[in-house]
Amino acid sequence: MVHVLVVADEEVHALESRVRDLRVDLVLAAGDLPWSYLETLASLIDAPAAFVPGNHDPSTEDGQGPQGFDNLDGRVLNIGGLRIAGLGGCVRYNEGPHQYTQREYDRRARRLLKEARKAGPVDVLLTHAPPLGLGDEPDPCHVGISALHRVLESMRPAWHLHGHIHPYGMHKPDRQLGPTTIRNVIPWHVIEIEAAPTPAVAGSGRRG
Numbered sequence: 001m002v003h004v005l006v007v008a009d010e011e012v013h014a015l016e017s018r019v020r021d022l023r024v025d026l027v028l029a030a031g032d033l034p035w036s037y038l039e040t041l042a043s044l045i046d047a048p049a050a051f052v053p054g055n056h057d058p059s060t061e062d063g064q065g066p067q068g069f070d071n072l073d074g075r076v077l078n079i080g081g082l083r084i085a086g087l088g089g090c091v092r093y094n095e096g097p098h099q100y101t102q103r104e105y106d107r108r109a110r111r112l113l114k115e116a117r118k119a120g121p122v123d124v125l126l127t128h129a130p131p132l133g134l135g136d137e138p139d140p141c142h143v144g145i146s147a148l149h150r151v152l153e154s155m156r157p158a159w160h161l162h163g164h165i166h167p168y169g170m171h172k173p174d175r176q177l178g179p180t181t182i183r184n185v186i187p188w189h190v191i192e193i194e195a196a197p198t199p200a201v202a203g204s205g206r207r208g
Contacts (some may be wrong), residue, residue, distance in 0.1 A: 002026055002081045002193050005045065008163025009054065010130070010187035011037055019044050022190065026080030027069075030163040030185055031088060031098075031128035032056045035066035042068035048080040050071060052088035054128040054163065059097040060088075072126055074112055076119040082195050085122045087112055087148075090129040090164055093140045098128070102146050109147035113154050121196040125151065125160040125180075134175050134182055137165055152180050159193060161185050 003023055008030035012018055015037075016080050024047050025196065029038050031054025042049050065071050070079060072086025087108060089098030104194040116122050129145050130136050131152065136144030142165055152160060160182040165172065172184040184191065 002195065004028055004080070004082070004124075004191050004192060004193055005038055005047075006030065006126075006161050006185040007033060007038075007041065007188040008186045009033065009166060012187050015040060017042060024190065026050075026082065028084070028124070028126055028161065029066075029069065030054070030126055030161060032163060038066040039068060042066070048075065050079050050084065050086070050126070051087040052126050052128055053098045054088065055090040055096050055098050057088075057098060061097075067104045067178070074108060074115075076112070076115045076122065078119075079198065082123040082193060083119060083121065084124045084126055085112055085116055085119075085151075085157070087145075087151070088128050088140075091145060092145045093143075099124060105145050105147040109145075111153050113151060116155055120198065122155045122157045123159070123193060123196050125155060126158045127162045128162070129164040130162045130184070131160075131177075133160070134177065135165060137170065149177075152177050154181060159191065160185065161189075161191075 004026045005024045006028045009032045010053035027049035029051035076085045092099040131148035132146040133143035175182040
């Protein structure tokens with residue numbers, strides 16, 4: 001069982017005292033947190049870490065990003081004992097380096113699915129924004145991503161973790177889509193995740 005700390009969008013006050021006693025195997029960040037905050041978090045928790053950018057984050061071109069974090073945007077990585085797919089940004093409502101039209105997300109989703117087919121079963125889908133109609137909001141800034149439905153149907157991860165939709169102190173309930181639990185992780189959650197078994201390779205078994 002992998003203990004995962006997932007953060008997004010809102011900073012937690014008194015960070016050092018809050019994380020000091022956490023037992024965490026992996027840190028995931030779902031976007032829109034200052035890189036300095038994430039770097040402090042990584043320095044306090046001795047565990048692998050990865051992120052996807054949010055719509056308010058600076059450009060990640062040329063390998064830029066918070067130190068100590070792998071960039072999962074558009075990638076599938078084995079990290080901290082789990083296989084994780086990532087897709088950053090949100091549906092375009094103004095200018096920004098991590099905003100895309102629904103059509104652009106369709107293309108990005110197809111590329112991510114191709115990566116996932118090569119990598120094997122995915123345990124977690126990490127995005128900044130939620131799927132369209134599953135935890136998003138009707139205003140133009142918080143519309144969900146339609147292509148994520150196809151991604152979830154194909155990957156069937158145990159968890160889809162996202163931010164972007166601020167709870168403002170209210171509880172945001174989990175949603176279920178097939179085998180996948182979809183959770184808004186703002187400001188942070190610690191989740192126990194069991195890695196999916198690796199499929200057996202044909203012909204690799206021993207014969208008596």
